[in-house]
Amino acid sequence: MALHREIGPMPDSIIFADTGDELPATLRHLDWLESEIGRQTNGQIAVHRVSAGRRLSDDIRARAEGRLKPRQDGRPGRFVAAPFFTANGGQGRRQCTREFKIEPLTKKQRELLGYKARQRIPAGSCEVWIGISTDEVVRAGAAFDRWIVNRFPLLEERMSRTDCAAWLRQNGYPIPPKSACVFCPYRCDSEWRWLKENDPDAWKEAIEIDRMIRATPGMRHAEYLHASRRPLEDVDLSTAEERGQGWLLECDGGCGL
Numbered sequence: 001m002a003l004h005r006e007i008g009p010m011p012d013s014i015i016f017a018d019t020g021d022e023l024p025a026t027l028r029h030l031d032w033l034e035s036e037i038g039r040q041t042n043g044q045i046a047v048h049r050v051s052a053g054r055r056l057s058d059d060i061r062a063r064a065e066g067r068l069k070p071r072q073d074g075r076p077g078r079f080v081a082a083p084f085f086t087a088n089g090g091q092g093r094r095q096c097t098r099e100f101k102i103e104p105l106t107k108k109q110r111e112l113l114g115y116k117a118r119q120r121i122p123a124g125s126c127e128v129w130i131g132i133s134t135d136e137v138v139r140a141g142a143a144f145d146r147w148i149v150n151r152f153p154l155l156e157e158r159m160s161r162t163d164c165a166a167w168l169r170q171n172g173y174p175i176p177p178k179s180a181c182v183f184c185p186y187r188c189d190s191e192w193r194w195l196k197e198n199d200p201d202a203w204k205e206a207i208e209i210d211r212m213i214r215a216t217p218g219m220r221h222a223e224y225l226h227a228s229r230r231p232l233e234d235v236d237l238s239t240a241e242e243r244g245q246g247w248l249l250e251c252d253g254g255c256g257l
């Protein structure tokens with residue numbers, strides 16, 4: 001929409017934080033987006049891909065297999081929690097968003113502004129656009145750092161996901177797949193079903209992670225990817241029922257931007 005001069009000013013940079021566990025379809029869309037932006041702007045706007053330097057799934061596997069390196073004081077190795085559903089009716093903490101999305105994004109923003117780590121940046125130095133639509137308005141919030149001002153252009157335009165898809169179609173662009181980790185538990189049944197029917201490798205990986213988190217050493221309660229707290233492979237995904245949560249609870253690290 002910025003390239004079409006429908007929102008402005010033109011951004012200086014576009015940053016995508018990759019947890020290392022995105023769906024191949026998302027990465028293919030990002031490749032397309034990057035080349036399209038390059039073509040339309042003659043390379044004037046850089047698209048950066050950043051990461052935490054490791055895959056989130058590696059952390060999950062290391063924890064499940066008891067391979068976390070113990071800390072110096074003898075306590076169990078540090079683990080970045082993901083919001084898996086627990087057998088006691090709860091849900092794990094969502095540390096993954098901060099460590100695998102927000103921190104790599106913030107680090108790149110700091111670097112692009114020309115500041116070193118821990119160097120003071122004047123308040124409001126960086127305007128960050130986040131593509132939250134009206135269906136997920138509850139996710140829109142202030143930035144953690146004073147030097148960042150979050151802006152939500154789709155909310156300003158009162159655009160829902162359906163409006164976004166309509167705009168893309170009108171302009172001859174493809175509709176992007178949802179950006180999320182293969183095993184992200186913030187999926188409703190129709191989204192799990194999509195994964196099962198459209199990406200067998202990703203579905204296999206989600207099943208593997210789901211089995212793995214059931215018997216994690218040191219965990220008081222078994223964990224599940226599906227909100228029903230049943231093994232993902234046993235869940236009947238044939239209904240179109242939406243659970244009223246799904247992506248309203250999704251990762252708020254700006255996935256897909």
Ligand code: SF4
Nearest residue numbers: 096097180181184251
């Ligand atoms: S997509 Fe889901 S699992 Fe991945 S970082 Fe975001 S909340 Fe965590």
